[in-house]
Structure formats: C-alpha cells, structure tokens
Amino acid sequence: MSNANIEKLLAAQKIDKERLQVMQNLEKSKVKMELDKAKQTIESSKNALLQLESDAKSLQDNYQKFAKLVADTLAQMEKAQKSQSADADLYDEFLSKLTKAESQLAEIERRIAQKTNAFKTTSMEVAKSSAMLKNLTKMFEDAKAATAPKVQSLEKEFNEKVKGIDEKLLAKYRAIRKSKGNDIKDVVVPLTMDNRCQGCFMDVPSALVNKIKTDGWVTCDECGRIIYQA
Ligand SMILES: [Zn+2]
Numbered sequence: 001m002s003n004a005n006i007e008k009l010l011a012a013q014k015i016d017k018e019r020l021q022v023m024q025n026l027e028k029s030k031v032k033m034e035l036d037k038a039k040q041t042i043e044s045s046k047n048a049l050l051q052l053e054s055d056a057k058s059l060q061d062n063y064q065k066f067a068k069l070v071a072d073t074l075a076q077m078e079k080a081q082k083s084q085s086a087d088a089d090l091y092d093e094f095l096s097k098l099t100k101a102e103s104q105l106a107e108i109e110r111r112i113a114q115k116t117n118a119f120k121t122t123s124m125e126v127a128k129s130s131a132m133l134k135n136l137t138k139m140f141e142d143a144k145a146a147t148a149p150k151v152q153s154l155e156k157e158f159n160e161k162v163k164g165i166d167e168k169l170l171a172k173y174r175a176i177r178k179s180k181g182n183d184i185k186d187v188v189v190p191l192t193m194d195n196r197c198q199g200c201f202m203d204v205p206s207a208l209v210n211k212i213k214t215d216g217w218v219t220c221d222e223c224g225r226i227i228y229q230a
Pocket residue numbers: 197198199200201202220221222223224225
C-alpha cells in the first residue's frame with residue numbers, strides 16, 4: 001500500500017536512529033563510565049563521612065557520660081573522706097566504679113581514634129576522587145562537543161525528511177521519541193501478518209487493525225509505538 005506519510009517517517013526514523021547511535025556511543029564510552037563511577041565513589045564516601053561524624057558524636061557523648069561518672073565518684077569519695085564516714089567496703093565500691101568507668105573511657109578513646117583515622121582516610125579519598133571527577137567531566141564535555149556537529153547534522157537531515165508529514169503523526173513520533181529516548185529503537189513499526197505490534201508483539205485489537213486501514217496508522221495500546229500496515 002502507499003502511505004506517503006509513513007514512508008517519509010520511516011526514512012526519517014533511519015536518520016533518527018543514527019543520531020541515537022551517536023549519542024549512545026557517547027553514553028557507553030569509557031570516559032562516561034569512569035565519570036559515573038567517580039560520581040558514585042564520591043557519593044558513597046560522603047555518606048561514609050556523615051556516618052563517621054555521627055558515630056564520633058555519639059562516642060563523644062558517651063565519653064562525657066563516663067567522665068562525669070568518674071568526677072562524681074571522686075567527689076563522693078572526697079566527701080566520705082572528709083566526713084570520715086567511709087569504711088573499707090565503701091572504698092572498694094568507689095574503686096570498682098572508678099576502674100570500670102576508666103576502662104570504659106579508654107575503650108571509647110580507642111574507638112574515637114579509630115573513627116578519626118577513618119575520617120581522615122575517607123576525606124583524602126574524597127579529595128582524590130573530586131580531582132579525578134573534574135578531569136573526567138572535562139574529558140566527557142570534550143567528547144560531547146566533538147560529537148555535537150554530527151548530531152546537529154543528523155537532526156537537520158531528520159527535519160528535512162519529515163517536511164510535509166501529517167502534523168499529528170509527526171507530533172506523535174516526536175513525543176514517543178522524547179519520552180522513550182534510546183530505550184526503543186523503532187518508534188514506527190509495521191503490523192505483523194498475524195495482527196501484532198512488531199514493537200511489543202502484543203495482539204492488536206481488530207478495531208485498531210481497521211483503523212490502520214482507514215487512517216494509515218494507530219498507536220499501540222500496549223507500548224505506545226506507531227503501527228502501520230506494511
Ligand atoms: Zn506495541
């Protein structure tokens with residue numbers, strides 16, 4: 001059958017796919033992959049820093065608690081000494097309290113030092129990754145700029161090819177391409193011999209099949225592609 005609109009659109013689609021390929025090559029390039037990886041590394045390192053900060057804060061709070069316990073116990077001891085009301089048992093109790101609290105303090109200090117070291121190391125990693133990110137961003141921007149003329153010329157060619165096409169059909173094509181981008185290669189697909197959409201292979205209801213015959217095209221209920229009669 002002759003369907004000038006669809007024929008023109010199919011020719012334009014070929015050009016559009018070339019443009020998508022150029023853009024996809026850029027997206028899949030090594031520099032883009034490294035760039036994404038660097039972004040992820042920085043992101044997770046920054047989260048790790050926040051976690052370390054919050055851990056250190058709770059350790060500090062805990063430290064204060066035990067430090068206060070030591071101070072209070074010492075004050076109680078002093079008071080007991082002054083009033084001479086203390087006996088050996090009471091001193092033993094004070095001593096046991098102090099020993100426990102002091103060993104807790106030492107343990108907390110050890111853990112704070114650990115967190116501090118981890119914080120330093122991670123901060124250094126962030127600084128290193130940030131420098132790398134800057135370089136990779138520049139490299140990716142350069143690569144993008146290098147493909148820009150090709151993309152522009154394909155866009156121009158596409159616009160030439162779609163001149164005179166039914167506005168509604170073209171608007172539909174552009175809307176689908178815009179929403180799906182590179183996720184689908186063909187926006188315009190033929191109806192198969194057994195009345196399926198060649199994009200998603202779902203059955204096309206007979207009402208729509210009839211509509212293809214009268215209007216030349218319909219959009220697929222399932223995947224949204226434009227279906228035409230081959
Ligand atoms: Zn479909």
